[in-house]
Amino acid sequence: MKNRWLWKSVLIAGMIVSISAADESGNRVEAAAPIKSSIEQVMAHVQSKVAFSSYLEATYTFQNASTQNQTLIKVWDNTLNGKLRREEQRNQEPMHVYKSQEGKALLYVRGQASASLYNSGVSVKDNQLNRTVEELKRLQLTTNSTRVDEEEVLNRTAYHLSGKGKTLERIINVGGKQEKLLQKQPDVELWIDSETGLLLKKISTLNGDTSIYTVNKVEFQSSFDQSLFVLNVPKGVTIIETK
DSSP: TTTHHHHHHHOOOOOOOOOOBBOOOBBOOOOOOOOSHHHHHHHHHHHOOOOOOOEEEEEEEEESSOOOOEEEEEEEEEEEGGGEEEEETTTSSSSSEEETTTEEEEETTTTTTEEEEOOOOGGGGGGGHHHHHHHHHHHHHHHEEEEEEEEEEETTEEEEEEEEEEEEEEEETTTEEEEEEEEOOOOEEEEETTTTEEEEEEEEOOOOOOOOEEEEEEEEEEEOGGGGGGOOOOOEEEEEEOO
């Protein structure tokens, strides 16, 4: 689906994280397991976790020698029930709102005259836990992982993984001929909550560009205000169905 960047992008920068061991309904989160010693063991441990519903607030910062941008993010993850809401606002630009339920999704930029409706929604594969699994797979594929440590991050016991970016070969088409292109991958660091499998922080660095994703707040919960996911827009905004 076009414009899925709104909620597919992995974003966040370093402030205090608040994560409770149980929600208000008393739903408990599994106790943390001992830190493993290899990325394969970390992967196995994260994949053994059960997907969860959550609300989180995060920041994503991109910076280089001439630019610095910050995006504020809020995510209501009810993908266990096929529902998701994500809000993103970069600097002082208009907020992007993505809402999904019942196999459809709505993308709206506040202040615009129209919104896009897609016949493609979310599922449990889009859960925060499965996003962590995808980050670990990417780390294995694109870096030479050199370190797995135990570290206290934002008052949580976390796996700290890091890897130096590989140089990977790509095949591209140039003038009807296939040519090999060597492409350097970024150096990456991940901090993953050992108790839940939630990605708490990510730093990616390549050629002087640095992106930092950091969770600032998380609440694990089993119920949401269902009005958050209704595919509506402000009065006067036209909904355009996109195939």
